[in-house]
Amino acid sequence: MNTSPPPTAPHPATPGVLDPIGSVPSWLPYVVGAAVLVALAWLIVIGVRYLCADTETRRSIRQAARIRRTWPRLARNLGLVTTDRTPTFLQSLATTGDKKPEPRTLTPKLHTKTDPYGVTVTVKTVPKVGLEEFQKRADHLADAWECTRVSVNPDGPGKLRIRAVRREPLFEPYAYTPDGKPPADLSVWDLGIDEYALASVLRMSNVPGVCVAGLPGYGKTSLINGLISRLAPSGAVQFAVADGKVSEAHEGDYADVVNRLFAFVGDDLEAANKLFDRLVKLRRGRSSSIRRVLGTANMWAKGPSTAWPLVVLVIDEAHTYFREYKGTDPATKRLAALAQENARLVEDLVKKGRSVGIVVVLATQKATGDAIPTFIRDVCPVSLSFAQKTTDAAVAALGEDIRNWPEANPVSMQDPGFVGVASMVRQGQEGYTRIRIPYVEPEHVARVAEASAHLTADPFELLTLQTGPNLTKDTDLDIIA
Structure with a gap:
């Protein structure tokens, strides 16, 4: 006779609690499944993004992955970490007796963003590891990440x-096709891309003069035509050109934009003198009426408008109009007087035109004192230089400090690969930067000029409309200014 007790039915496991024989919680498969789905979705997004990218961007994506993967070890090797010996709250709770918690190593966290030229790395700093420490190790980062150069800036x-450039942007010419739309902000002029493949702009608010120098054929006129094609669709900008290379408007580099200019003169010194004199009268007229018309002493406080446009005077081959003539015959004396x-x-326009909205762009091969008088050149706050033959020419264009920045010195940019590359002072920062100016096809420049020709207006006549019929082109503004 079997006296064993009858078998007991197993109790159902309480949901969410491990039973004595180690069965898994009922919710765990759902959590694991959700995690797997999220991981698969993330991998699909990454894969699609990689497959849709161009060849160079794919290389940058692989470079970014390597940067993230190797960063903890590289940061320790370069000393870009800090040791935190203060225990956290959880460490304090877990510590018993005299045992002290282990110090923690804090590594700056980073986030990467890719483009065809390289990777932009955003870093969150930690105590004692900031801007200065990263800048000191920029060259080591460039070597470790296999980059052409690395820059570190506050963000x-x-x-x-951290901008890590894998591919040299300066050696790759690129074209710009103007869309014919007016720029959103006339105080900022787009130039191109810098040596880190980042957009480069000129902040033109309250800038009275720009000096552009460089050897023939390296991009001076292309730069100016590109700026005109960007600004021409706005009726709040009016242009005048004095081109010392030609005699008539249909000749030379500005023939494609002549119908967008309210004035043009060639290499005739007397004609140039009349244009400059007329613009000085405009400057005086604006100075005498700006408070009454605009309600402010500085046009840039409100910005250019169609009624009070920004006036851009381009003086190309500027030495033509300022050179010293030596001789005692009447013709030479007359030319010398006109040049002076x-x-x-x-000088009047550059020194006094800022607040009333007049900008002078002077272009020449060598910005030495015999080409552009120093009392004009040295008050132009913005200077750019394409390739130069001598250091003296580079210093004349960019200032004495360019000697301390040999990598940006335009003397080192005489290789044909640097056609279209200019060096300039970093606005608001120390040092110099090199910029790749985009090439604009002449037919695109002509198309934009033709489409915006109806916007051309004489600023003097616009001023007359606002100040009354007593102000004319022949008014003696020395009296009323």
Whole structure:
């Protein structure tokens, strides 16, 4: 007779609690499944993004993955970490007796963003590891990440922006096709991309003069035509050109934009003198009426408008109008007097035209004192230089400090690969930068000029409409200014 007790039925496991024989919680498969789905979705997004990218961007994506993967070890090797010996709250709770918690190594966290030229790395700093420490190790980062160069700049409180350039942007010419739309902000002029493949702009608010120098054929006129094609669709900008290379408007580099200019003169010194004199009268008329018309002493406080446009005077081959003539015959004396008067008038525009909305762009091969008088050149706050033959020419164009920045010195840019590359002072920062100016096809420039020709207006006549019929082109503004 079997006296064993009858078998007991197993109790159902309480949901979410491990039973004595080690069965898994009922919710765990759902959590694992959800995690797997999320991981698969993330991998699909990454894969699609990689497959849709161009060849160069794919290389940058692989480079970014390597940067993230190797960063903890590289940061320790370069000393870009800090040791935190203060225990956290959880460490304090877990510590018993006299045992002290192990110090923690804090590594700056980073985030990457890719483009065809390289990777932009955003870094969150940690104590004792900030801007200065990263800048000192920029060359080591470039070597470790296999980059052409690396720059480190602030990116807000507690953040740094590291630009890692894998591919040299300066050696790759690129074209710009104007869309014919007016720029959103006339105080900022787009130039191109810098040596880190980042957009480069000129902040033109309150800038009275720009000096552009460089050897023939390296991009001076292309730069100016490109700027005109960007600004021409706005009726709040009016252009005048004095081109010392030609005699008539249909000749030379500005023939495609002549119908967008309210004035043009060639290499005739007397005609140039009349244009400069007329613009000085405009400057005086604006100075005398700006408070009454605009309600402010500085046009840039409100910005250019169609009624009070920004006036851009381009003086190409500027040495034509300022050169010293030596001789005692009447013809030479007359030319010498005109050149001196031209220099005086342009000096007036550069020194006094800022607040009333007049900008003078002077272009020449060598910005030495015999080409552009120093009393004009040295008050132009913005200077650019394409390739130069001598260091003296580079210093004349960019200032004495260019000797301390040999990598940006335009003397080193005489290789044909640097056609279209200019060097300039970093606005608001120390040092110099090199910029690749985009090439604009002449037919595109002509198309934009033709489409915007109806916007051309004489600024003097616009001023007359606002100040009354008593102000004419022949008014003696020395009296009313």
